[in-house]
Amino acid sequence: MTTPPCLDWRPAMLAECLEDKIAVVVIGHNEGERLSRCLRSVWASDWPAEKLDVIYVDSASTDDSCFRARSEGARVFASTQPGAAAARNTGWRVSHAQWIMFLDGDTVLDPHFLRNALKILQKDESCACIWGHRRELAPHQSCYVRVLDLDWCYQSGDTLFCGGDALFRRSALLDAGGYDATIMAGEEPELCYRLRCNGWRIRHINAAMTLHDLAISSFSQYWQRAVRAGYAYAAVSRHTGALWQSEVRHSLRQAGLLLLVPLLSLVLLTWGSAALLPWLALCLLMLRSAWRARWRSQDTVTLLLYGIHSWFEQLPVCCGIWRCWHDQRQRVGQRLINYKRSPS
Known part of the structure; x- marks a missing residue:
């Protein structure tokens, strides 16, 4: 029986298989149907399914998130520490792919983003990561989501940091040592700061990347989200x-x-x-x-x-x-x- 190319032990063939393989690391906690929707959007991408390594990292969910992830074809792992940084570290370290796409479990991936972003990363070796436009899935569900949707708007070009959704170069993550798991909020800007100190660039492109389900329907949620932002600023x-x-x-x-x-x-x-x-x-x-x-x-x-x-x-x-x-x-x-x- 012929061995599938990506399982061949020979280093040259393995390197060729990994060259354009993308690991999509999805993190979540009690996301429910949002997680299923997110994983389906990954498989619906125009990037070939055989070149995707879809990984879900769960942060102590008490719902059926892990079952949902397995049923949608993802490899499932549990984060051993609280926080998004620790979960993302768990995800990218279990894959050998050269390109890592991070997603939150409450997002929907644009079908063309992986192909568009990877082309840029492959051409520009000084670029650590590419990110695009993240907008709200239902901006008019409440006045809070309506205004917070505008906070996702950024101008294209080199930026100081990216958000939670971004396509990273694995070598850049290795160079920085990954996310700092002691940081509970603002972990992406902190990582990007260290990357830029090492000479890497962070680039925002004028292309749709994800739709996000903020799901804020009350003043208390709005207040807590802003408190979290302030905590991140100070930390x-x-x-x-x-x-x-x-x-x-x-x-x-x-x-x-x-x-x-x-x-x-x-x-x-x-x-x-x-x-x-x-x-x-x-x-x-x-x-x-x-x-x-x-x-x-x-x-x-x-x-x-x-x-x-x-x-x-x-x-x-x-x-x-x-x-x-x-x-x-x-x-x-x-x-x-x-x-x-x-x-x-």
Whole structure:
């Protein structure tokens, strides 16, 4: 019986088989039907199925995620540590493929992204990873998702970091030692920081990559997600000594202005209508933010909501920053902050 080429023991043939093999590492926790949808989108890609190594890494799910992953043809592994960084490390290290596509279990892969991104990576040996446009699957499911969808918008070209979905060169991951599993949020920017310090480039391309199911339907979820972002800002800025320090200062400054508005309004109450001036100034600042974001959307209502969001979210972001600073002072390990609800 003839041995299938990719199982042949000869190094030359094995190298040839791995040259264009892509390991797709999907991570998740209690994703339910979202995980099935994600894995189906991987197999529906225009990249040949025999050149895919689909891996699912589970983070202590209590639902049927592992069963779903196996039924969709994925190899299943369990992460031994909490957090996305540890799960991604488990995934890429069990495969010998030269190219690693990371996906979150709540995403849907664009059918053409793997082919488009790999062409660029193969031509540019200085590029560690390629990422494209991630947008929301159902942006109008709530006002929260509607505005957060615009946060995924980035200009094409070299970037400081990528998000959770990206196609990586294996040699770059080996060079950096993979993700830092001690970081519970912001692990991708921290990895990209180390890669750039080693001379690698991170590139964002003008192509669809994934659709994401944020599934935020309540204010409490919105608040927790912003707290998580603030925690990540503080943790990564402290860890790297450089990245996201300006974001931390910006959030603290904006939150301070927000808190100053009602105080000024109270002081000006004795002057009658002058008490409205601080609120008017805040509205103008929100309108300015909406105007600056006009390249992200052509919908006026969405932009106005985004202007409000870009200021208001600084309050929970600062709560996350302070929580991280408190944990660092108390020498407490980083917290895993989850804002998502398991699908029913």
